[in-house]
Amino acid sequence: MPPETWAAPSSPSSPPRPPRSARFDPAAEPADLAPLFDGASALFLHAAAVGEHGDAVVATTREGGVRHVVKLSSGIIGKGADETNPIHVMHVDLEERVRRSGLAPTFLRPNAFATNSFQWADRIRAGDTVRGPFAGALTAPIHEADIASGAARALLDDGHRGLAHRLTGPAAVTTEEQIHTIGQALGRDLRFVEVPPQDVTADTSPRGCCRPSWRPSPTPSVSRRRSPPRWRR
Incomplete structure (x- = not known):
């Protein structure tokens, strides 16, 4: 499926209308996308939707009337990051x-996603x-529905600009605790056996999370579906 970005066609002086989802053809020129943003006031942006055309796509949305961008970023950004x-x-x-x-930006920086657990399926x-x-690494996979809820709130509430x-x-839970919870x-007694990072293979780390430069984030975060997202400024 082509990448998508979400545009909110609303303004304080007009009643809310349903959001529009724009699918980008990777072969299209950014300027060809201008009609998709006509009348939109806010944009939800994902890196996969713009590829190498970040500047051009953002400029095109601004010309179409967008004034606020909510970008799905990453919790990897922060002090001490690699x-x-x-x-x-x-x-x-x-x-x-x-x-x-x-444009007025809002950056959403979630840590581990709940669907990361599919790596063990x-x-x-x-x-x-x-x-x-990393059996004892503390992470907190936030449910994607909670991220979506936070994005919608950021788009519709000017206070997050x-x-x-x-x-x-x-x-906060450890990797071992996640396996036990699953x-x-x-209804099964699952156990987690720790493997030293230097001995990790594609089978034990299918997502490639354990390159020598990678270390688990100390920021705790596990969420339940529909739980209110926690905001940190």
């Missing part, structure tokens, strides 16, 4: 492009043992 990490580089670059555009189907690194929010869930939900 600035060579490709995810960090990608999100910082697009954040800077949005800032330079003159094949091994759980195959048996009761999951192997991987110019701010960066770190989104987290309500409790087991309880399945």
Whole structure:
């Protein structure tokens, strides 16, 4: 499916209308997208939707009347972050492009997504043992529905303009605790066996999260579906 961006065609002087979703043809010129933003006042932006055309797409949305951009960024951005990490580089670059555009920005920086747990699905189907690194690492996979709720609030509430929010869930859990919780939900006794980072293979870390430059974030965050997202400025 092509990447999407979400445009909110509303203004304080007019009643709200349903949002529009614009699908970008990777081969299209950014200028060809201008009609998609006609009448829109706010934009929800994902890096995958713009690729290498960040400046041009943002400029096109501004010409179409957009004044506020809510960008889905990453919790990897912060003090002490590994600035060579490709995810960090990608999100910082697009954040800077949005800032330079003159549009009012809001940056949403969630940490681990709940769907990251799907990385263990094949091994759980195959048996009761999951192997991987960092058994005691505290993370907090926030549910994607909570991120969407936060994005909608940021788009419709002018009070979030110019701010960066770190989104987290309500409790901190370790990797091992996540596996045990999944087991309880399945009615099975699952166990997590820790593997040293230097011994990690594609099988034990299918998402490639354990390159030597990667370290688990100390920021806690696990969320339940429909739980109110937590905002940190």
